Amino acid sequence: DFKVRLLEESHWIPEVAFGVRDLGGTGLFSSEYLVASKRYGSFDASLGVATGYIGNRGDFSNPLGAIDDRFKERPMPTSAIVNAGKFGASAMFRGPVGVFGGVSYQTPLEQLIVKVEYDGNDYRREPRGANLNQSTPINVGLVYRPSKVVELTAAWERGDAAMFSLTLRGNPGGSRSAPKSLD
Numbered sequence: 001d002f003k004v005r006l007l008e009e010s011h012w013i014p015e016v017a018f019g020v021r022d023l024g025g026t027g028l029f030s031s032e033y034l035v036a037s038k039r040y041g042s043f044d045a046s047l048g049v050a051t052g053y054i055g056n057r058g059d060f061s062n063p064l065g066a067i068d069d070r071f072k073e074r075p076m077p078t079s080a081i082v083n084a085g086k087f088g089a090s091a092m093f094r095g096p097v098g099v100f101g102g103v104s105y106q107t108p109l110e111q112l113i114v115k116v117e118y119d120g121n122d123y124r125r126e127p128r129g130a131n132l133n134q135s136t137p138i139n140v141g142l143v144y145r146p147s148k149v150v151e152l153t154a155a156w157e158r159g160d161a162a163m164f165s166l167t168l169r170g171n172p173g174g175s176r177s178a179p180k181s182l183d
Helices: none
Strands: 001-009 015-021 033-040 043-052 098-108 112-118 138-144 150-157 161-168
Touching: none
Parallel strands: none
Antiparallel strands: 001 015, 015 033, 033 043, 043 098, 098 112, 112 138, 138 150, 150 161
């Protein structure tokens, strides 16, 4: 994966970035996206468009299809094992385009963030038929950070699934090594 900032955020201009996911992976989750982000006080908003996995909802047809018909459809990898580790450029920028975005709100309680997102993925089109129910593309969540190293998340996704996560942050490179008893 990679993400490149194309434009830095200023007072009036949003930050704009271009990214690619799963470039050398199986191709099952590959995507290309363009996203704009802007902070307004306690709110941080983003809005983007994507082809591939992130945009497989296909909110509109690919404008590159006006140049060449091959951009209208995205080929699906025939075998994830065969494609693993290969540079997957043949499917890039192909297929319908999906819209995604979100807003996060930093609450007055410094440790708590509220998030709402519009998911550009259609989980009824999962790779290899591992489809999931999705009654809505809107997801909501809470992120609680009781310390710099601990993050707790609770969310309601796809309209019918609860999600909970615990994230622990650290830098093993900055920690002391264990004492050597025989030195």
